[in-house]
Amino acid sequence: MAIDIMYKLPSSSGTILIPSIAIIFSFLLWKKLAKTSNSEVVHPKDTVIFHQPGRGPFAPSLSPFVVKLETYLRMAKIPYQNVHDSIRGSKGKIPWIEYNDVTIPDSQLIIEYLNKLRDVDLNRHLTEEQEAVAVAFQRMVDEHTYWLMVINRWKYDNEMREFKLSNWSWLKLTIARWFVNSQTHQQGLGRHTKDEIMAILNKDFHSLSTYLGKFCFPYLILRVILTFHKRVCQVDNLKIFYMDISL
Known part of the structure; x- marks a missing residue:
């Protein structure tokens, strides 16, 4: 079906379609290579490896979920290392973390995971x-x-x-x-x-x-x-x- 559609496209579309496919292929290849090279890095034990994009011009990040999670890590005094990359977690979301060979996506799920694992409760004094x-x-x-x-x-x-x-x-x-x-x-x-x-x-x-x-x-x-x-x-x-x- 996809091949039939490509043949029905006017010849001028080929000049757009072929470079587009090449760009998509290059992007997917780059993501695969980036993930492979990242998996070879040895991280310290009991340290959160915090995957997030680069810093923003007016705030620590353009993503509020990154700011939310990093603020939590500082409040809870949990050791962490930033890894600035564009690789997304298992659910296709940013940020995500690695912790002792376990990967966790989603900022709120990360907070709840670390709360339970490290016995952290910033809300302990609340009713x-x-x-x-x-x-x-x-x-x-x-x-x-x-x-x-x-x-x-x-x-x-x-x-x-x-x-x-x-x-x-x-x-x-x-x-x-x-x-x-x-x-x-x-x-x-x-x-x-x-x-x-x-x-x-x-x-x-x-x-x-x-x-x-x-x-x-x-x-x-x-x-x-x-x-x-x-x-x-x-x-x-x-x-x-x-x-x-x-x-």
Whole structure:
């Protein structure tokens, strides 16, 4: 079927199709070689090998999930090493980690895995009611607010300043925008108008602002960056995530 379609294409299409196939083949070959060379590296025991893209121009990463996970590792004082690459985990997601020859994808699953394995509980001092609220907000930000920010960043931000400063090529930006627009349309939120998206996003932000409090951001920055002695929890990690996706 695919061969029949190729034969029905006009001759001019061949000049586009052949280079495209070559580019795709080269990309897949590069990923295979990168994964093979990476598997030969010997990592220290009991250390998280943190796979993530390179640093962003205004934040530690352009991915809020990377910032969320790295903040957790620092809060929990878990030793880790960054590996900056574009290799995706077993579920096709970034970030992912290796820990003593075990690979775990997805930032939240990684946090839960390390909590159990290393007996870490940043929420230990919270009441059951407080922890329930924290889980609800974490789910909202991860599964709802995040997608709204993705749409705002990729569909309505024509300047794409942070990506241009990260030296993303025009071709890479174009392909990424098409992929994200297709993904958000399938997810559902991408089907809304711009005004509807902004109204929904404002409601999320209002809820977060009400919950986080008027003075929490400066206090949080001092508490995390200057490693103040006061106790922290995974809700604080949510605040870091929230600030990162707001950039």
